[in-house]
């Protein structure tokens with residue numbers, strides 16, 4: 001494996017870094033937007049998305065004909081590294097940019113590509129993912145939302161749940177059952193649904209961190225034009241899996257950890273332990289070093305994944321590995337900050353004694369969700385057990 005960058009790539013890094021230095025708003029640096037309410041954060045990040053898009057940094061690797069730059073895999077990785085270095089978040093509409101967009105490029109008709117792709121990067125159309133149902137999460141193929149043909153339309157009835165950002169979305173990529181009699185993987189179809197269609201009700205759900213980021217979504221006789229079917233009727237499972245493969249790679253919170261570690265280091269040097277800065281305590285230093293080692297291991301695994309991508313190979317088990325390790329490290333980092341804060345970790349952000357506006361307890365309460373979303377870590381451990389370690393299937 002060659003870790004060195006070409007002079008063009010170094011030049012590209014310089015370009016990104018200079019742009020970020022000139023454009024990153026102070027209130028988004030170092031996770032300060034974690035202090036905002038979920039709706040304020042959404043609006044703030046939407047503005048930041050527009051700035052990134054105007055700079056040409058959203059969907060870097062997308063082909064130019066759909067508004068991207070046709071950047072190489074290495075350039076995308078360099079951009080992500082520089083975002084982490086600058087300690088700023090990326091854009092919004094990730095369900096569109098990292099999941100639906102690439103899926104449509106692979107499976108969409110020419111009309112669908114022309115109709116839907118150009119509005120994703122500028123966030124003119126925001127997308128949400130309608131997969132999970134109250135009775136179908138890990139066992140996604142058991143989903144029950146029904147779609148029945150009626151002339152030029154499908155008529156959809158059913159319920160989805162945990163649909164992130166549905167309350168702000170214009171469109172949903174939705175899995176529905178179109179043949180209830182077929183074996184469960186063979187009767188599913190993939191539809192693109194206008195969220196303003198009559199018959200859709202969105203109800204926000206509040207998570208343990210206090211945010212209402214995801215939603216219940218109800219469909220009652222919702223009419224979806226047949227031209228919005230992606231892939232073949234009843235063969236939507238393959239399309240759904242393509243989206244999931246892109247999602248797992250995108251959900252690795254490796255870059256999030258890279259952003260948090262310098263902040264944890266800073267916190268440890270501001271808090272006291274035994275009359276000295278906690279960052280000078282041997283046990284604390286050991287833990288900080290351990291986190292840095294694990295972050296480095298995740299980074300090199302990420303490079304292995306990139307190498308496969310550069311060689312044009314499909315995503316391998318590294319995607320599952322990256323998602324497990326980075327989300328669990330993210331959780332342990334946040335929990336360790338709580339340990340350092342001791343009793344201060346219990347204060348709410350409006351308390352005059354709260355440290356860093358109680359940002360760390362918000363992060364600790366948020367971090368668990370990463371181990372559940374986009375396929376739980378238990379399910380992904382099963383994938384690694386079966387596909388990499390060749391262990392027998394669990395029953």
Ligand SMILES: Cc1cc2nc3c(=O)[nH]c(=O)nc-3n(C[C@H](O)[C@H](O)[C@H](O)COP(=O)(O)OP(=O)(O)OC[C@H]3O[C@@H](n4cnc5c(N)ncnc54)[C@H](O)[C@@H]3O)c2cc1C
Nearest residue numbers: 129130131132137138162163164369372373374375376378
């Ligand atoms: C923050 C967040 C955002 C989300 N956003 C979306 C979204 O936008 N769109 C969407 O469609 N979904 C979304 N989800 C839903 C997510 O995909 C599901 O929560 C996830 O797939 C698990 O499904 P479930 O919640 O039904 O849990 P279940 O599948 O019921 O699992 C319950 C527990 O049993 C374990 N388990 C289940 N089966 C096995 C097995 N075979 N082996 C070992 N352990 C097992 C699981 O690991 C878990 O611990 C989101 C979830 C979160 C947390």
